[in-house]
Amino acid sequence: MIEFWFEFASTYSYVAAMQIEAKCRNAGVARAWRPFSLGPIFALQGWGDSHFNLNPRRGAYMWRDLERLTEKFGLPWQRPSRFPRPTTLPLRVAAAFEDEPWCAGFVRAVFVANFGEDREIGERAVVAEILASVGQSPDEALRLAESPERRGRLRANTERAIGLGIMGAPNCVVGDELFWGEETLDDAIAWAQRED
């Protein structure tokens, strides 16, 4: 079983999230969605912003790398006009429903809206539209996501991420092993098969 730890604001999470479902299915490995917030994890490392903004050389490389990777994997790509975007609302929805089968389609649709269509995925109207596009009732899903029972799940995931030593996104966690970066999917899957 692979836990896939991701953030909707993260470009490399996009590349990995679009592939993990098919890769795990082909490998016969179970997959769990683990949305979390990068903000508190960057703050722990002393950063008040994405390191891609804080370090211009690092940022310039990442944007070119994303052009290449999205071309390589045939993914929609439009450099977002705002980076990183606020993502708390869609992350809260994903965390509230991470065990539901429809969560996979919701996750991919939010990522495509951010990095393929340059949409403000933190806005309520956009999240509602995406929920409807995956066959859910937006009002009901948002109400549940913000209910006292489920509202805290995103924060709980983020605290677990900190405990796991996560320092960026995406990550795959297999047992005690942490694999960081979109390029580690295959290694994580091989590790999960070895553990079986």
Added chain:
Amino acid sequence: MIEFWFEFASTYSYVAAMQIEAKCRNAGVARAWRPFSLGPIFALQGWGDSHFNLNPRRGAYMWRDLERLTEKFGLPWQRPSRFPRPTTLPLRVAAAFEDEPWCAGFVRAVFVANFGEDREIGERAVVAEILASVGQSPDEALRLAESPERRGRLRANTERAIGLGIMGAPNCVVGDELFWGEETLDDAIAWAQRED
């Protein structure tokens, strides 16, 4: 043609350097060694040390990742008792002889001494022994590497690395494209084949 930009102090450069020769040969792509110093490039980003030391979470992940990667690729591994090590002398030798066929064996032997045998690769006696092990006269090679004609080649490489936007190691450069990280070797080789 791929330029392989590396630093002997860099753990991920080790993983890539041990593989690039065979990968390029199998792909029919030419390869050039480009040793450079990471110190000035880290300084440009405001770091006085490796970010693996400055950021303990990042460092802990890297050391575990290196155990996994060296096991995966069957490479000797012993976590160095000093990190990063001074590397100016072996880098200067590699830069002075980067076009010589024996440079490939020298590069690999220096990396194995650092990361497989925990040796002080910055010391003159160690570099001399490695030069002898690849069939060179240590005195002659060191004299040439430190001669006025060749001594500046390492600094010239480092300045070119800065101009290329390099911010860590290893990197592959193919035309105007920069590929950073040990996991990008295959993408860089595919790019070089496309350019042909």
